Structures are given as C-alpha cells and as structure tokens.
Amino acid sequence: MSLKDVAGTGTTIEIGGTTYRLGTLGIGSLAEMEDEVIRRRANPIDLAKKAASELPPERADHLLSEAVKACGGLLDAPTSRDLTAFWDSISGKVFVFWLVVRTHHPEIDSPQKAREVLKAVSLTEIPALAEKVIEASGLQAFADAAKNSKPPALPTIDPHESRGLLSIGS
Numbered sequence: 826m827s828l829k830d831v832a833g834t835g836t837t838i839e840i841g842g843t844t845y846r847l848g849t850l851g852i853g854s855l856a857e858m859e860d861e862v863i864r865r866r867a868n869p870i871d872l873a874k875k876a877a878s879e880l881p882p883e884r885a886d887h888l889l890s891e892a893v894k895a896c897g898g899l900l901d902a903p904t905s906r907d908l909t910a911f912w913d914s915i916s917g918k919v920f921v922f923w924l925v926v927r928t929h930h931p932e933i934d935s936p937q938k939a940r941e942v943l944k945a946v947s948l949t950e951i952p953a954l955a956e957k958v959i960e961a962s963g964l965q966a967f968a969d970a971a972k973n974s975k976p977p978a979l980p981t982i983d984p985h986e987s988r989g990l991l992s993i994g995s
Contacts, residue, residue, distance in 0.1 A: 836961045838954065841945030846929040847961035854924045861920055862903040862911050869895035912964070918955055919943055925962045 837846050850858075873892030877885035903911075911917035923939035933939050946954055958964075 836957055838957045840942060840954075843942075845926050845942070847925040847958065848928040850921075850924055850962040850964065857924065858908065858911070858921065859903050862907050865911075869893075915951075918951070918958065921962060921964070922954070922958050925958055 837844050839845070869892040870889070873888045877888050880888060912921060919940050920936050922943060923933060923936045926933050926939060926942075933942060943954075
C-alpha cells in the first residue's frame with residue numbers, strides 16, 4: 826500500500842450547479858470522525874433515567890446501577906465496524922463530506938452547512954456522491970481494511986533505516 830492509497834487524491838464534484846473541490850483527509854480529520862462517533866453514542870444513564878421513571882423504585886435503582894456500569898466503555902475508541910456503520914448512515918456521509926470540502930470552501934464551516942449544500946442531492950445520486958467523497962478522502966483504504974477485518978497499513982518509521990525515512994508497512 827502506498828502513501829497515496831492512504832492519503833486520497835482529492836477531486837471535484839458538482840452539486841446544484843456549483844463545483845466543489847474536495848480535499849483529502851488527514852489523521853486529524855479521522856480523529857474528528859472518531860470523536861463524532863463517540864459523541865453520538867447513547868448515554869446509558871440518560872436512557873436508564875427515562876426507563877426508570879416507569880418502574881417501581883427498587884427496579885429503577887437496579888437499572889440505574891447497571892447503567893453506571895455500562896458507562897465504562899462510553900468513551901472507548903470506535904472500532905472499524907463503528908466507523909463503517911457511521912459512514913453507511915446519511916449523517917455520516919454528510920459529516921465526511923464536510924471534512925473533505927471545508928479546506929477549499931471555508932464558507933462550509935459546519936456539518937449543518939454541509940447538510941444545506943447536500944439538500945440538492947437526490948436519493949439516486951447518493952451512491953455517486955459517496956464514491957467521489959470516499960475517493961477524494963482516502964477512506965477507501967480504511968473501508969477495504971474493515972471488510973478484511975484488519976487495520977490498514979499506516980506510515981511507520983523503519984528503526985533500521987539510518988536516515989529514519991518514512992515507509993509504508995504492508
């Protein structure tokens with residue numbers, strides 16, 4: 826796998842008569858995507874409080890106790906399956922579109938503004954848009970790795986190389 830496979834290529838796309846230049850994703854953008862997945866996770870305590878309001882007090886206490894225990898993994902890093910599920914959602918596609926368009930279009934400064942741009946996209950156009958975004962972003966390497974259940978090769982520094990050149994693991 827080459828650095829180009831991981832970095833993406835960038836491209837342009839026309840939406841509603843406007844041409845948008847799509848950039849590539851860096852590791853910071855991928856971290857933002859992970860943070861968004863974590864932010865969207867349901868909070869077990871909030872869910873338990875809502876359910877507990879309809880239970881007898883002794884059962885409500887037990888439910889809340891279990892909810893507190895369930896919070897242990899709430900901030901765990903998302904798995905590749907979590908990220909793939911997010912990408913497969915419409916909200917995930919909007920979020921990733923925002924990540925790749927914002928560099929060249931600073932007026933699209935939030936996922937909400939990206940959503941406004943994407944209102945011009947019909948349901949039949951979503952697959953083509955998704956393909957362009959994934960091509961531009963470099964997410965294809967990660968999507969392929971998730972399907973194969975192994976992480977993609979990331980840039981590493983070869984400790985045996987006297988100059989410490991960047992190399993890509995296989």
